[in-house]
Structures are given as structure tokens and as C-alpha cells.
Amino acid sequence: xxxxxxxxxxxxxxxxxxxxxxxxxxxxxxxxxxxxxxxxxxxxxxxxxxxxxxxxxxxxxxxxxxxxxxxxxxxxxxxxxxxxxxxxxxxxxxxxxxxxxxxxxxxxxxxxxxxxxxxxxxxxxxxxxxxxxxxxxxxxxxxxxxxxxxxxxxxxxxx
Amino acid sequence: xxxxxxxxxxxxxxxxxxxxxxxxxxxxxxxxxxxxxxxxxxxxxxxxxxxxxxxxxxxxxxxxxxxxxxxxxxxxxxxxxxxxxxxxxxxxxxxxxxxxxxxxxxxxxxxxxxxxxxxxxxxxxxxxxxxxxxxxxxxxxxxxxxxxxxxxxxxxxxxxxxxxxxxxxxxxxxxxxxxxxxxxxxxxxxxxxxxxxxxxxxxxxxxxxxxxxxxxxxxxxxxxxxxxxxxxxxxxxxxxxxxxxxxxxxxxxxxxxxxxxxxxxxxxxxxxxxxxxxxxxxxxxxxxxxxxxxxxxxxxxxxxxxxxxxxxxxxxxxxxxxxxxxxxxxxxxxxxxxxxxxxxxxxxxxxxxxxxxxxxxxxxxxxxxxxxxxxxxxxxxxxxxxxxxxxxxxxxxxxxxxxxxxxxxxxxxxxxxxxxxxxxxxxxxxx
Numbered sequence: 001x002x003x004x005x006x007x008x009x010x011x012x013x014x015x016x017x018x019x020x021x022x023x024x025x026x027x028x029x030x031x032x033x034x035x036x037x038x039x040x041x042x043x044x045x046x047x048x049x050x051x052x053x054x055x056x057x058x059x060x061x062x063x064x065x066x067x068x069x070x071x072x073x074x075x076x077x078x079x080x081x082x083x084x085x086x087x088x089x090x091x092x093x094x095x096x097x098x099x100x101x102x103x104x105x106x107x108x109x110x111x112x113x114x115x116x117x118x119x120x121x122x123x124x125x126x127x128x129x130x131x132x133x134x135x136x137x138x139x140x141x142x143x144x145x146x147x148x149x150x151x152x153x154x155x156x157x158x159x
Numbered sequence: 160x161x162x163x164x165x166x167x168x169x170x171x172x173x174x175x176x177x178x179x180x181x182x183x184x185x186x187x188x189x190x191x192x193x194x195x196x197x198x199x200x201x202x203x204x205x206x207x208x209x210x211x212x213x214x215x216x217x218x219x220x221x222x223x224x225x226x227x228x229x230x231x232x233x234x235x236x237x238x239x240x241x242x243x244x245x246x247x248x249x250x251x252x253x254x255x256x257x258x259x260x261x262x263x264x265x266x267x268x269x270x271x272x273x274x275x276x277x278x279x280x281x282x283x284x285x286x287x288x289x290x291x292x293x294x295x296x297x298x299x300x301x302x303x304x305x306x307x308x309x310x311x312x313x314x315x316x317x318x319x320x321x322x323x324x325x326x327x328x329x330x331x332x333x334x335x336x337x338x339x340x341x342x343x344x345x346x347x348x349x350x351x352x353x354x355x356x357x358x359x360x361x362x363x364x365x366x367x368x369x370x371x372x373x374x375x376x377x378x379x380x381x382x383x384x385x386x387x388x389x390x391x392x393x394x395x396x397x398x399x400x401x402x403x404x405x406x407x408x409x410x411x412x413x414x415x416x417x418x419x420x421x422x423x424x425x426x427x428x429x430x431x432x433x434x435x436x437x438x439x440x441x442x443x444x445x446x447x448x449x450x451x452x453x454x455x456x457x458x459x460x461x462x463x464x465x466x467x468x469x470x471x472x473x474x475x476x477x478x479x480x481x482x483x484x485x486x487x488x489x490x491x492x493x494x495x496x497x498x499x500x501x502x503x504x505x506x507x508x509x510x511x512x513x514x515x516x517x518x519x520x521x522x523x524x525x526x527x528x529x530x531x532x533x534x535x536x537x538x539x540x541x542x543x544x545x546x547x548x549x550x551x552x553x554x555x556x557x558x559x560x561x562x563x564x565x566x567x568x569x570x571x572x573x574x575x576x577x578x579x580x581x582x583x584x585x586x587x588x589x590x
């Protein structure tokens with residue numbers, strides 16, 4: 001079963017028909033801490049067959065093999081980073097669902113904070129400029145406008 | 160799934176944008192100065208509307224043309240892609256051209272201070288647009304990178320969890336401030352003081368979550384705290400408007416009846432959002448899962464429930480045969496709660512097997528149980544999930560829906576509804 005995403009809307013749309021799920025009991029490790037790490041890692045690795053699923057969700061045989069491989073590496077004493085490095089060395093950066101920060105992904109990672117803080121700065125600057133403009137005196141009414149205003153006021157007083 | 164997320168963020172922004180666009184028109188019709196003044200951020204609103212429609216089309220193009228693999232791509236076809244691309248050019252190009260031509264003619268409406276209700280709306284749209292841009296760039300970045308430098312990378316749920324979620328949490332924290340700020344010029348300090356009770360409640364919720372729930376991410380109790388803050392903020396809004404603690408109950412009730420429906424709508428919608436957030440936080444952080452191979456008589460513990468496998472039996476349906484597993488659910492102290500019967504159905508005519516999960520609702524939490532293929536030795540593989548507070552997600556959505564319906568039924572938005580007499584009197588020039 002797909003891990004529930006942190007957004008209800010995603011939940012509504014993405015929830016697949018309830019399926020048996022991918023991880024099989026015989027794949028699982030006895031050590032619960034190690035197994036939990038394996039699950040977390042699996043969720044970060046893309047299945048090369050069903051490209052929209054992590055290997056934790058995919059029923060593809062390749063995903064099964066990779067899940068077993070991740071668990072073997074963990075049992076061999078690898079750290080999480082070492083396991084990911086191991087897979088990246090074999091399959092490339094493509095397997096990582098969360099791309100690493102590098103010059104290639106700088107725009108990707110920099111965009112959300114950049115846009116937010118850039119936007120806030122822009123709004124603050126615009127507000128400051130607007131405030132500056134308010135202090136300019138409003139031009140007086142022209143003679144024609146004044147006459148029209150007087151007429152309107154006279155009309156409404158007549159009611 | 161990810162492109163759809165972006166759609167939703169934009170839809171939210173568009174919803175607000177539409178309200179901002181329609182309100183002034185309704186305002187001019189009914190002579191309501193407050194509504195008319197909402198025309199201030201109009202140009203930006205129109206741009207948002209154009210962007211929303213464009214991105215929906217781009218989403219269609221990406222998925223249907225086969226450029227992106229999507230869960231929802233049922234019929235991909237490059238020819239269709241070319242056709243959609245043509246539509247895209249006409250609509251986006253046309254929309255933006257019209258905007259570029261006419262937008263400078265739009266006069267900026269009334270002025271407002273950055274700390275004001277209007278400011279809060281602009282801030283809100285900034286957050287939602289950023290969230291949308293994050294999804295948009297995250298979706299297209301791998302394509303662009305491959306085309307430009309030939310490197311293949313993936314951008315998946317973990318990336319969006321790391322970028323989208325902080326944005327939304329930050330937005331949630333500021334939500335209660337919005338409705339309490341005055342139009343045109345708000346008093347942030349005063350609003351913060353009025354939200355003190357809500358903040359204290361949120362702090363208590365964080366403490367309670369830490370005390371009650373072991374395990375789960377460290378940040379989860381804070382997520383629950385934010386949810387409680389949003390809910391308490393909505394209640395504070397109503398309490399402030401009705402002055403419930405300051406005037407006699409009778410007077411407060413009268414004020415409550417006299418509140419515009421749109422004010423109730425805001426409170427309901429925000430409260431519902433808090434409820435949903437609480438559900439999401441609980442189910443994400445404190446949900447648990449058991450995967451196990453069981454033989455008859457085995458037990459499996461999850462949260463505060465114990466399931467015993469009572470056996471497998473066959474059952475004939477109208478066009479299928481199913482193998483049903485019977486599991487007895489008990490509390491840890493042995494009290495019987497009920498029976499869960501997940502099954503596997505085989506449809507012989509199509510030679511297809513489906514999994515029918517069993518579902519048990521306990522309060523607002525649920526247990527899901529699903530069966531795997533029967534194994535050689537007569538054992539079954541089972542998958543059991545405990546989803547705490549999962550129903551709050553739906554409940555919150557229902558409350559939000561009620562809020563939307565309430566605000567739409569506001570007198571000022573009903574075409575042809577008579578205006579209250581006193582407002583007309585107030586608008587007539589003295590004379």
C-alpha cells in the first residue's frame with residue numbers, strides 16, 4: 001500500500017484500489033529496526049519497471065530483487081547512505097526519488113524557498129512604494145469636476 | 160499523482176482568486192464598499208486564473224502525450240499530444256496576449272497596508288503559487304535536465320515531502336491570523352493577543368501528543384499542534400465576532416445569528432482544514448503496519464488490538480469464488496470486538512483474482528486487513544494496517560464543504576436577494 005502522502009487531496013486521488021501490496025513476509029528482516037530502515041530506504045528508490053512507484057510499492061520482480069538487495073546491504077552493516085551509494089553506482093542517480101543536491105539540481109532545490117522569499121520581498125517592496133505614493137497630495141478637482149460635484153450634491157439634497 | 164497535487168494547490172488559489180474577482184462585482188451591484196474594495200488585487204487574480212487553466216492543459220498534455228509516465232495515463236498517443244499542444248498554444252497564448260494587452264488598463268483599486276486582510280489573501284496566494292510552482296518545476300525538471308545535459312534524475316514523493324509539506328505547514332500556522340485581521344489595515348499584535356488562547360491550546364495538544372504517542376517522527380506532535388491551532392483559531396474568530404465572553408449570552412447569540420453567513424463559512428472552512436490536518440498528521444505519523452505469515456490460531460498485535468486467525472473457508476459469489484479468512488479482533492485484555500473477513504476473489508470467466516480487504520471502524524480510526532496468496536503449507540500471508548484518526552480527513556473535508564456552502568449562501572452573493580434595510584439607509588447620502 002502506498003504510503004499516505006501528507007496531503008488529503010493527494011490521498012483522494014492517488015489512493016490506488018486496495019491491493020495486496022508489494023513487500024512479502026519472506027523478504028522481511030527479523031530485526032525490526034533494520035527492517036524499518038529498509039522500508040524507509042525502499043520508499044526513496046524508484047522502481048525501474050513501474051516508474052511511478054518506489055520499490056516499496058512495486059510488484060515488479062525487479063523491485064523484489066532490489067528490496068532483497070537493500071536488506072542484504074543493511075545486514076552486511078552498510079549505513080543508509082552507503083546503501084544508496086551502492087545503488088546509485090549501479091543504476092545511476094535515476095533510482096533516487098529525492099535527487100541529491102548538486103549543481104544540476106540547484107535550481108530544483110532552490111526554487112521553492114527562492115520563489116517564496118523572492119515573492120515576499122517583492123510584496124514588501126511594492127507595499128513600501130505604494131505607501132510612498134499615498135503621501136503625494138491628490139491633485140485638486142478641476143473647475144468642471146467641482147461644478148459637477150456641486151450639482152450632484154445639490155440634487156441629492158433636494159430629496 | 161504529483162502533477163495533480165499542483166493542480167490542487169492552484170485550484171485553491173484559483174478559488175480564492177475567483178472570489179476576489181466576483182466579490183467586487185457583487186459589491187458594486189449591492190453598493191457594499193467592503194466587497195468593492197476587494198478589487199484591489201484584480202490584475203494578479205486574473206493572471207492566476209489564466210495560469211490555472213494553462214497548467215491544467217499542460218497537465219493534460221504531459222500525461223496524454225506520453226511525455227511523462229503517469230498513474231492516470233490510460234490512453235497515451237503522440238498524435239493526441241500534438242493536438243493538445245495546438246490547443247495549448249491557442250488558449251495560453253491567447254489568454255496571456257489578452258492579459259498583456261488589457262491588464263495595464265486595469266486601475267489599481269483601493270490601497271491596503273501589508274498587514275491587513277487583503278495582505279493576508281495576497282500572502283496566501285503567494286504560498287499556494289509557490290507550492291504549485293514547486294510541483295510544476297519538480298515535474299518538468301527531469302525532462303529539461305535530460306534534454307539539456309543528458310543526465311537522468313528522478314523527482315518523486317520524497318522530494319515533494321521535503322518541499323511541499325513545509326510550505327503548507329507554514330501556511331497553516333498563519334491561517335488563523337487571516338480572518339482576524341481587519342480590512343485595509345490590520346493590527347498584527349492585537350490579533351496575536353487574541354490568538355493567545357488558541358496558541359496555549361495548541362501547546363497543550365503538543366504536550367499531550369508527546370505524552371500519549373510513543374514513536375513516530377519527532378515533528379509529528381508539532382503537526383498535531385498546528386492542527387489544533389487552526390481549529391482553535393477558527394473558534395476564536397467566531398468568539399471574537401460574537402463577543403461571547405464579553406457580553407451576556409443572549410446578546411452573543413443574537414450577534415451569532417446576525418453574523419454574515421460568509422463569516423460562518425470562513426470559520427467552518429478553517430475548522431475543517433484543522434480537522435483534516437489532524438487526521439493526516441495522525442495517520443502519517445502514528446499509523447502502523449504488520450506483515451506476517453499466519454497459521455490457524457496465530458495472533459497478531461497492532462496498536463491496542465489483537466487479531467486471531469480463526470481459519471480459511473470458501474464461499475461462492477454470483478460470478479466468483481472467494482477464499483475468506485476469518486480473524487477475530489479483541490482488545491488486549493481479551494474483550495471481543497468483532498470479526499474481520501478479508502478475502503481473495505477469483506473470477507473464473509476472466510481468470511482474474513482480486514483482493515477484498517476487510518475494514519473495521521473504531522471511532523474515527525480504522526483497521527484494514529488484506530490477505531495474500533494462500534501458501535503451500537496452508538498458512539496465509541496477511542497485511543494489517545492501523546490508521547489512527549483516518550476518518551478525520553474525510554470529516555474535515557465535509558466541514559470545509561459545509562463552510563463553502565454557507566459562504567455561498569451569503570445574502571450578498573444571492574442575486575436578487577433583498578438588502579437589509581439598514582445598509583441602504585447607511586449608504587444614502589445625508590440630506
